[in-house]
Amino acid sequence: MNIIETIKRFPDQSSCIDYLEGLRWQGLPECPYCNSKRSSKRQESQRHICNSCNRSYSVLVGTVFEGTKLPLPQWFLAISLMLNAKKGLSARQLSRDLGCNRKTGWYLQMRIREAMRDGGDGGLFKGIVEVDETYLGGKKANHSKKKRQERRDNNLQVTGMQDKQPVIGLLERDGRLKLQVIDKAHGKTLKPIVEQSVSTDATIVTDGFGGYAGLNKIFREHQVLNKEKEEYARGEYHTNTIEGFWTLLKRGIYGQYHKVSLRHLQSYLNEFTFKYNNRGNNQVFNFLINKTATAS
Template identity: 30%
Template sequence: MAINKVQFQKGLSLNEFIENYGTEEQCFKVLYKLRWPEGFICPKCGYNKCCQLTQRSLQQCHKCHHQTSITAGTIFESTKLPLTTWFQAFYLISQDKKGISAIELHRHLGISYQSAWRMKQKIMQVMKEREEAKLLSGFIEVDDAYLGGERTGCKRGRGADDKTPFIAAVETTSEGQPVRIKLSILKGFFKEEITVWSRKNVVSGSTVISDGLACFNGVVDAGCKHDKIICGGGRASVEEPEFYWVNTILGNLKSALRSTYHAIRPKYAQRYLAEFQYRFNRRFNLKDFIPRLAYVALRTPALPGKLLRIA
């Protein structure tokens, strides 16, 4: 049997991680280069020369004397945790396809649960904002799905109480191989909602393949082609080959969430979906995952506690 090159790629070993990001100085140099790849640029006046104040790790502009740091205005702003702890979190989150919970981060990193929760939420927010800028194109499998466990005596499936509806979409190649995914929370499965989602997440002219649920006709209003395959519900839809990858993704997602998290509050659900999505879409190169995530983190605005608790 042929070996799946993505599944069996080398990744970043623990020894390599320690070698590259094991000290505060190493992490500082990595962030400095990622924030100013062409050299320092003053955020106030745009001048390109500075001196470093060693005691406080600040850069002071030679022209306007404005002082800044590599973490100012980023998701790291005001953190009291060492940079090495942040990079350790990047490593733990990136190298396990099922993710890691805040309580496990708390245990592995030796920090308080509250600090681990804030760090986890901030990193997931970085992933969420980055993924919002990426669009799907070409052939796209879509399906409706829900977050939330079944309750005895309650309605199941569509219309069930206390469940969070979301759309799962998989961009595939002409050979039927998955490229990218989108997992997006919706207010409900209505045509208008699908139209809005399509305009934000799908390139006009793409072909969207659905199971014929009426709301998916909304993709046509967004300039997409709609290929409806009526297959009924339950096992029949799961076995339909045209929906192989979207069903596989949903199965892997729900397995990962069940095995990693005790519960997910609906207000934070989009961040957890974005984490799974971000990892899947960057599965082709695990070794570059940490610098890529750090690069985006430096370009994500600071998230104070009040906003952190608003999904």
């Protein structure tokens, strides 16, 4: 759903409330405190009074919208803007689009990203599964003066990717994607994630990185591409899809957000994962609104 459609469909608070009630209750309100379906409605405030526990509630209780002071049309518009931004949308840009301050824009995004988090209900990955790792982080030359001085004082020469944050990606060919932040890129962290996420009947495709050694003993097949010898594909086996996604991810992280803390990195990855996994879903807006109505 584009921005114009969102504005036309949800022009005011009551239209948003009516839509959420239809999604969550299907015409039969249920008290979130005692689960009773006997209630009366206050038309002026769009709140319900439970006839069993006598508590007041609205459809927003238990959702990401609970306690918000921002009108729901702005929430819905924020969701539409985020879904339509292929490489992401900064909190500053979102705040300008919505007419709110930057902290409010960032708060909205983090709550929406929580709803984007995959609950793992899709089952194990099957078929051909591309597995690869990447590293996110700035250049050493851009580190703070204090950090660079500490390295000089301790004679530390960090090389390669040791100063960046590793992320593992699993991509089911023509299917789903999974991204996860990891402490270090080695077999002890990589292989358990692959084992937990992929069916043993699947074919794993990786490069020659040693952290993936031994996967052939667990899965039906493990195709290892020797990229040092410029072997980038072996018939239908390649990692081009996941590597293409890494390009999109880094353009978003560095181009839109510029800097993401380790504490919140997984939330940003959840956003990219959700949009990739729903790339062909014409009802993705309705799907995400439904998730926000059941997530707190």
